[in-house]
Structures are given as C-alpha cells and as structure tokens.
Amino acid sequence: MSRKTYNIVVFDGNPLHKWVDMFSGCTLSDGSTINIVQCSWLETSLTTYPGKEGCMISIAPVSSTEGVVRPQIVTLSPDFLIVRNQPRGPTPDSDMRHVLFGLMTARIPAINSLHSIYMNLERPIMFAALREIESRVGHDRFPLIPQTYYSDNNQMIIAPPFPCVLKVSFAHAGMGKIMIKDGNEFRDIASIIALNKLYCTAEPYIDAEYGIRIQKVAGTYRVMKKVFTGSSWKSQFGGASLLLEPLTDTYKFWIDECEKLFGGMEIIALDALHGKDGKDYIIELNDTAIGMLTETWEEDSVLIRNLALDKMDQIYIKNNVIRENNLII
Numbered sequence: 001m002s003r004k005t006y007n008i009v010v011f012d013g014n015p016l017h018k019w020v021d022m023f024s025g026c027t028l029s030d031g032s033t034i035n036i037v038q039c040s041w042l043e044t045s046l047t048t049y050p051g052k053e054g055c056m057i058s059i060a061p062v063s064s065t066e067g068v069v070r071p072q073i074v075t076l077s078p079d080f081l082i083v084r085n086q087p088r089g090p091t092p093d094s095d096m097r098h099v100l101f102g103l104m105t106a107r108i109p110a111i112n113s114l115h116s117i118y119m120n121l122e123r124p125i126m127f128a129a130l131r132e133i134e135s136r137v138g139h140d141r142f143p144l145i146p147q148t149y150y151s152d153n154n155q156m157i158i159a160p161p162f163p164c165v166l167k168v169s170f171a172h173a174g175m176g177k178i179m180i181k182d183g184n185e186f187r188d189i190a191s192i193i194a195l196n197k198l199y200c201t202a203e204p205y206i207d208a209e210y211g212i213r214i215q216k217v218a219g220t221y222r223v224m225k226k227v228f229t230g231s232s233w234k235s236q237f238g239g240a241s242l243l244l245e246p247l248t249d250t251y252k253f254w255i256d257e258c259e260k261l262f263g264g265m266e267i268i269a270l271d272a273l274h275g276k277d278g279k280d281y282i283i284e285l286n287d288t289a290i291g292m293l294t295e296t297w298e299e300d301s302v303l304i305r306n307l308a309l310d311k312m313d314q315i316y317i318k319n320n321v322i323r324e325n326n327l328i329i
Contacts, residue, residue: 003033005033005034006028006079007035007076007078008079009059009076009082010037010039010084011083012085018063019082019301020064020065022302036063036064036065037061037078038064039060041087043059044099046058047102053107054077054108055078055102057076059074060073079109081114083111084289086289090176097121100114111304115262116288124199143279145204146203147201151199152197156200160203161204162186164203165177166179166180169198209275210225211226212226212280213226213270215290216267217268217304222293227242250280254272255268267304271283
C-alpha cells in the first residue's frame, strides 16, 4: 500500500491557535504524511462534482503546512475536517451554512460530525434533544431549565413568569439575549421581533450563585466553575472567572448522556447554573466550537489532534487493509 499525503482542513480563524505546529511531525500508521490548512469559514468555498468522491475547496488560509497564507488561495481536496468555529455567525454576512451544506454533500469525515454541527445550529433543535434526555431519565437526574417557545411575535400573547431571559433566534455567546422584568418590556421586545419574524424562547431568570461548564473532549473531562465578577447578568459582558473543579458523578452523567446526541459528539460542553435556591439548572449544550481555557488549550487540542489521527487511520488505512485482504481472499 503506497503512502500519500492527507489533507486536514481546520476551521479555526484564530491565528494564535497553531494547528500546523500541533501536527508537525505527525503521520498516519503507515507513514503517510499530513498537510494542514487552517482557515476561517468566511474565506472558504467549494464545489462537488457528480461521480467523484469528496470536493474541491478553495481557501485563503490562516496558516498551512506549505506556508501559504491569506490573501493567497489554496485549492485542495480535503480528507478530514476539524471544526473549531461555528459556520454561522450572528449576522447575515457571517452565515456560511452554504459551505457546511457542500461539505455534507461531499460526505467529508469530521470532528465533530457535520450532521451534529448542523443539528446544533438552531437553539430549538438543540433544546429538543436535551428535553428527550430529561423525558427519558427524569427531571431529578437531568434538571433542564423550563422553556417557552414562540415561533414569532404573533404568538407572544401569554407571557412567561417574570423575570425571564428572552433568547432571540440562533445566536450564541451572549448575543440575542435580553432580561425581561415585566409585561411592558415583554410587549416592547415583541414589537422588535416583529420586524424580522424571528422565533424566540423564554426561560426563567436564575439568580445564580455560580455557573457550571462540563467539558468532554475525546473522552477527557473538565469541570469549570464560573464565578460572576461583573455587574452584568451576562457573564460574556459582565465578566467571570473560571475555576477548575472535580468531576462529580452527577456532572459525568449529564455530559455522557449529551455526548450520545446526534450520532455522537467528541467535542462537547454543557452549561448549567447553580441557583441561590440551591438547585441546578441545565441551560445549554455546546458542540464542536466550544471555548477552552487558555491554560488547557494546548492539552485539549492535542486530544483533538490524536483523535483525528486515529479516525483517519481507521478510515483510510485500516479499512483499506481490510478491503485489500478481502480481495486477496
């Protein structure tokens, strides 16, 4: 079996994340070499062709094994994808779902799977999956926060209990969220939502003692306690410190159940709040684009790298050996 060079495209637009260095010297089990192209979704386009596997992708790289960087363009056929950024940003010009759809059409293997990435793009789909877990194992074991869904402003007639947090459409990282204190504010925000016919969800505002993030990357767990340090109720804007905490049986159960969703996710984080009432509230699932602690980024990224190499070995080396042996027989 001849050795070759396999192309890995890493969707991570942060130039401080050195994926080329991370894979330096790495090979597959047969000695085949790895070519890394690190890029942003915003600078990627592709084409698939009938009768041909995969796709041809054009990229202005953040970095690459061959030293080509933007504004230069690289055209290649990817063999594997590592996705560390969401393909859909908060604004229309940062919506790159059309590139994701092309990669799904080409059936390119990825971490996380392209199917799970697609399913996590919209809050209601993600929340429905969490509700399935709650329904199956019980609220006591999986304390999901209650949520009201409004398909558009016309349905915003019966208000939720106040105070509540209104989350508009799909945006993440604190975007599209507002705290509503009374019915007047609720009606005001409904008039704004009417401009774009967006869906929204309402959840009770939790007066939190601290936040919890449970992370699982390639089978390795981390628990972070989020201590709020600012004046805003949003930790993304008000400030928070993250402290590593021990993994409890409860947290392990939560994240292990979530890991199974959408066919399985190797990079995943679950967010929860511990209220001043002493109760826990699971609020959100995060998939492949999870943020990682600066002090553990390299260690976590090595886990992702090793998982990618293992998966590529299985897909391109071991499966080929099995097929060749079957032909000999």
